[in-house]
Amino acid sequence: MAIVAQSSKFSTYGRPVLAWAVGLLFFFPIFWMVLTSFKTDADAVKPEFLFFFTPTLENYLNMTENYDYWRFARNSVISAVSATAFTLVVGVPAAYAMAFNPSRATKDVLMWMLSTKMLPAAAVLYPMIFLAKGVGLYDTHILVITVLCLINLPIAIWMLFTYFKEIPKDIIEAGKMDGVNTWGEIKEILVPLAWGGIASTALLVFIFCWNEAYWTVRLTTIDAATLSKLIEGNRAPEGLFFGRLSAVSTAAVGPIVVLGWFCQKQLVQGLTFGAVK
Amino acid sequence: MSDRKLPRLLQTPAVLLLLVWMLIPLGMTLYFSFIRYVLNSLRRPEWTSPSLSNWRGFGNYEFVLKSKDFLLAIQNSLFIVCSILFLTVILGVLIAVLINKTFPGQGIVRVLLISPFFVMPAVNAVLWINMILDPVLGLQGIAVAGINEIMDGLRQMPVLGGFFSLWPEFEPVSFRATQTSAIAVIMMVTWQWTPFAVLIFMTSLQSEDQQQKEAAVLDGASTWSQFRFLTLPHLGRPIAIVVMIQAIFHLSLYAEIEIVSRGNGNKNLPYLIGEFANNNIGAASATGIFAVILANIVAIFLLRMVGKTLME
Structure with a gap:
């Protein structure tokens, strides 16, 4: 004992x-x-001002005045929200089909989808830029949204699939008896039942879209540039600009971290990938 | 029956989109990898646009295989991914077990813990390499300088001073150096992804059979054997999933590599491709095909591992 x-x-x-x-x-x-981010660049590197210093908003003012923070932020919101919505519109029906009407190929299709996620972005970057410039979509929201949706679709479908699979088939079948068609099934029965999983998938996809830096930096210049591009532009000078760097970084990750805090419970509930039986 | 066909048709948009997304760029990469294609060449301007007349056969592949960075890049790719996987799984299990039971402030601790997962990878790298790990201006530099100052003070002491004089001065470590830059990348990615592992393990622990545990306690099973024979087997499936998702993300690690040392000492395959792509698209594409092959080898292992349990 x-x-x-x-x-x-x-x-x-x-x-x-x-x-x-x-x-x-x-x-x-x-x-x-x-x-x-509340220290001046000079104070930020002095050991005597480690914890006690005169706070200043200088870095934030400088950022909004000289770097056009709000345009980057707006672009980030536009692309992340649209890409998340687009991912769900394509992903929910696909996951529904796989979970409730599986065929022998379903498992392989799902595995193949995940394997597209392993395609190294660097390997296909150049052809993508070539194509995008060719059709005149380079540096547009449409391109960024499409790419963000495509790179998150496999994970989203997998997550939704594992969530839908836990829903008893009888409930869906009962809907069929009542003469509800496929769209009705998804809209009236599946979505309300699987709301937790869908919301959690949406959150995760939104986080990945917001934080994506490889494609968004390389497929945009000005018009569609997101916050990752702002970070990219500000990280170059090494060392002496800790205050400025921190302010830009805080402003870039702040919204998503706060959103994460508020939706933490929701995220935890759905983030199982079928790991919980 | 039509009411079975329509539901199945619903997956076609997703399948088609991903098929196009995979085949078109991959096809182009394959094509570019067999021709001479550079962005700038004063001597051979005809190489600056892709054309079949610049056919090079396996020349690009040979060039890549012979370049001194290629093997290094594969080694680094695997070393970085495996280290991160190992660390996040161990830390993830320990932390999940630690915070699974209720204690005062559990909710707040959970929020603090998962925050790193929401941080943009580029910000993560900038933050760590500059403000935390920098040997002079970062917290590491400041901490080492502080310790050395205290040690200097101790050396001045009348009797014990002699003893402290035997201790060496501490040297801050530069994490941008060739030997350490991979460690810096592993550290920052582990910081970011351990919360993800904790989240998944925690959800799984909540479904653990409590009656079984109570029975084990009554039988006098030690905390260790409870963990070893009940908790750990229960976590097998979530561990497989954490490993798989992270492998997908970390094989294409790029921002962290670039920000820490621009590939010095930690160059992985994606970074090598990026370097070639500054001018030699042919070589970059050939490296890309090698990266696809490596990803597929890893994928086959992982998908076997997870795939078995996925459809149960």
Whole structure:
């Protein structure tokens, strides 16, 4: 019984302390970035101003005035929202078909879809730029949205599929008896039932779209450039501009981190990829 | 029966889109990999536009295989991916088990913990390599300087000073150097993706059979054997899924490599392709085909592993 007593002592004191330490450790870099964003570039590298300094909004003002932050932010919102919506419109019916009307090929189709995700982006980047410039879509929202949708579609379909699969077929069949057609089935029965999984998929896809930096940086110049492009442009000078760098970074990741906090429970519920039985 | 056909047809848009997305660029990459194609050439201007008359056969492949960076890039790709997978799974399991039981502030700790997952990879890299790991201006530099100052103070002490004088001065580590730049990448990606592993493991732990656990406790099973024989087997499936999803993402790691050291010491296949693509599209495409082959080898292993359990 000694072990039980020991473990309960750990539960009362050790576990909370250790858990908080781990949580704070993981959060520290983000905290540090936000803190530094309120320092001037000169103060940011001085050890004597590590924690105590005169906060300033200079970096943020400089960012909105000189770097046109809001245009990048607006582009990020437009592309991430549209790409997420587009992914769901294509992904939900596909996952529905695979989960409720599987054929012998379903598993292979699903696996093949995931394998397209392993295609190294760098390998196909040049042909893509070549094609995009050829049809005049380079640096447009349409191109960015299409690419974001395509690179997230496999993961989205997989996530939705594993979620839909847990729904008893009888419920869907019952709808059929009542004379509901396929669209009705999806709209009236499936979507309300699988709302948790759909919302969670949408969130994850939105996060990936917002943070995507490989394609969005290389397929845009000005008009459709997102926040990743703003980061790309500001990270070049090494060292001396920590304040400015932190402000731009905070402004780029702030919205998505806060969204993540609010939707944390929702995300956890759906993020199982069929791992939970 | 038509009411079975329509539902199946619903997957065709997704399948067609992905088919086009895969085949067209892949076909072009394959084509470019067999011709001489450069962006700038004063000597041979005819090579600057893709054309069958510039056919080079396997010349590009030979060129890539002979370049000194190729094997290094494959090694780095695998080393970085495997290290990240190993670290995130171990840390993920430990942290998930740690925070699975209720304790004061559990909700807040969970929010703090998952935050890194939402951070843009480019921001992650910029933040770590400059503000945390920089040997002079970053927290590492400041911390090492601080420790050395304290040590200097201790050396001045009357009696113990002699003892402390035996200790060496600490040197900050430069994470942009050839030997360490891969470590920096592994560190920052592990920081970002451990939360993802924790999330998935945590969800899975919540469905663990509690009665079985209580029975084990009554039988006098130690905490370790409970973990070893009940929790760990229960986590097998989620571990497979975490490994697979991360492998997909980390094989194409790029921003972190570029920001840390521009490929010095940590050059992986995507980065090598990027370097070739600055001018020699033919060589970049041939490297791309090698990368596709590598990804497929990894994919076959992973899909076998996860695929078995997926359709159950």
